[in-house]
Amino acid sequence: MSDLILIHTRYQFLEQLRVPIALVASAFFPAAAMLAFVVPFAGADPASATSATAGMMLFGAMSAALIGLSISVAQDREQPWDPYLRTLPAGPLPRFAGRILTTMAGMLLSVVPVLLISAFLTAAAISPLRLALGIGALLVGSVPFMLMGLFIGYAASPKAAIAVSQVAYFPIAALGGLLVPLEVMPGFLQSLASFVPSRGAIELMWAAVAGRTPSPVSLAAFAVWTILAAAAATWAYRRDEGRRFS
Amino acid sequence: MTVLARAIEATRRYGDVLALDRVSLDIRAGELVGLLGPNGAGKSTLISLLVGLRRPTSGTVELFGGSPSDPAVRRGIGVTPQETGLPESLRVGEIVDFVSAHFPERYGKAELLARFGLGDLVRRQVGGLSGGQRRRLAVALAFAGRPRLVFLDEPTTGLDVEARRTLWEGIRSFHADGGTVVLTSHYLEEIEALAQRVVVIGRGRVLADDTVRAVRDVVGVRRVSFAAPVAPELPGILRSSVENGRVHLLTADSDRLVTELVHAGTAFADLEVRPASLEEAFITITSKEETRV
Structure with missing residues (x-):
């Protein structure tokens, strides 16, 4: 079974690499935001440059998880290749796992330009251990966004998936304080911030890269979002299966 | 003779539409069976039940004595994908490798592609293939895992005469080696050229199940x-x-x-x-x- 997971991952990743527009998009936005927001405003102070870099890494990962995954799932569902794969002697697991692993690989790639900009153009500083922890936290922190991406992809048509995922992406990212620090946002937005999943995710990353203590409310909200998104993704997947393969 | 695939009183509804109406059918080892019927007759629905894509609303469908929805059971079958859905960015050889990897026994890639006249296209991306080449690749994929039973849905639609003959040769030699074939077609000529047994399906029912000659007489209208x-x-x-x-x-x-x-x-x-x-x-x-x- 693990052989098949590897094979599915390999070919999905190959497909992704050969049509790299999604990868380019998820790498471009955080890199551009890095140059626009972080380098000029937070670049000089090592602590704030480091935490802002973490925010941009998560911003890129969210794009790959939420937008990339939802669009690729919705598009694949429209292709007759999808039902054909179901006639092969494999359950749904290899394809599903392949999708998640491919998305994670895409996330890690999208992080590279952000890290390069951070290293060369800001005062950000991090130890290799903290960097590894931070990447681990990034993968954990993006789980609810992958689940949301799966939910949208299984519930919506490709066109709707593009729209819905983009509309969800920016407000969630901004409200979590990934683009600009919460302190510069209006008060009522600050009070909402603890309840969006991006807040818990970024606080996890800050705990990993800077040893800051995350707020319990944000972490609890992150856990609740993860459970809700998992339930929604499972529901949408079953509904899609039931509609097409019952 | 061993029954490889079987439908017993299989009925399939889509909402209010009755796509298959109490169909019973045995596919025995070594047979080359043609499913003949107009669009919407229920051929594709019957195949989708036999390959585990759908479950019958009522009745039973068996594959090698087990359930078609069990992945392990499906190791013995090969199915043609629709050529319109092949992943555009993958190369011909990669798709063959990908599909083959699911099966314990497999054809050599070069041998399989040569058999379907695709030998010099191993490194070509699917997006760059002609319609006929895609069609042949789709049919070749059904044989990639050395199946005992293949389901070929409209294998030669859109092919020129020469390519059709090549494909027919491929199907015949698989059958001559002991393989079992179920194929659907719009073309009576294709069924006549390949099949020994014809099952005519219309409005979700088996209208005739007989030798090619007998059915040809019936449809000699x-x-x-x-x-x-x-x-x-x-x-x-x-x-x-x-x-x-x-x-x-x-x-x-x-x-x-x-x-x-x-x-x-x-x-x-x-x-x-x-x-x-x-x-x-x-x-x-x-x-x-x-x-x-």
Whole structure:
């Protein structure tokens, strides 16, 4: 079974690499935001440059998880290749796992330009251990966004998936304080911030890269979002299966 | 003989639409069975039940004595994907490797591709293939895992004559080596060239299940048409219709019908006799079935 997971991952990743527009998009936005927001405003102070870099890494990962995954799932569902794969002697697991692993690989790639900009153009500083922890936290922190991406992809048509995922992406990212620090946002937005999943995710990353203590409310909200998104993704997947393969 | 695939009173509904109506069918080892029927007759639904894509609403479907929805059972089958859905950015060789990897036994990539006339396209991306090349790749994929039983849905649609013959040779040699084949087609000619047994499906039911010769006789219907305001009442007419001032009659014996027509003194002009299309023959079989029931 693990052989098949590897094979599915390999070919999905190959497909992704050969049509790299999604990868380019998820790498471009955080890199551009890095140059626009972080380098000029937070670049000089090592602590704030480091935490802002973490925010941009998560911003890129969210794009790959939420937008990339939802669009690729919705598009694949429209292709007759999808039902054909179901006639092969494999359950749904290899394809599903392949999708998640491919998305994670895409996330890690999208992080590279952000890290390069951070290293060369800001005062950000991090130890290799903290960097590894931070990447681990990034993968954990993006789980609810992958689940949301799966939910949208299984519930919506490709066109709707593009729209819905983009509309969800920016407000969630901004409200979590990934683009600009919460302190510069209006008060009522600050009070909402603890309840969006991006807040818990970024606080996890800050705990990993800077040893800051995350707020319990944000972490609890992150856990609740993860459970809700998992339930929604499972529901949408079953509904899609039931509609097409019952 | 061993039964490889079996449907017992299988019924499949899509909402209010009855796609398959209590179909019972055995596919035995070593057979080359043609499923014949117009679009929407239920052929694809029947195949989707046999390969585990759908479950019957009622009744039973078995594959190698087990359930088609069990992945391990499906190691013994090969299916053609629709060529329109092949992943565009992958290369021909990569798709073959990907599909083969699911099976314990497999063909050598070079051998498989050569067999389907794709030997020099291993490194070509699917997006750059012609329609015919995609079609042949899709059919080749059904054989990649050395299956005991292959399901070929419209294998030669859109192919030129030469490519069709090549593909037929491939199917025949698989069958000669002991493989079992279920194929669907619109073309009576294709079924005649390949199959020994024909199952005619119409309106979700098995209308005929017999040798090629027997079914050919049943569908050996002719269409007699001429200009006249109303259709005459004559013996031997299976179905009649009037369209734009022309009468169309379907009959099994056109010589006799024309003789009767002349004897009856009916006024007609512009007489035309031609073999009925497969579609018309199906409609005839279908309506006969209804009058009999």
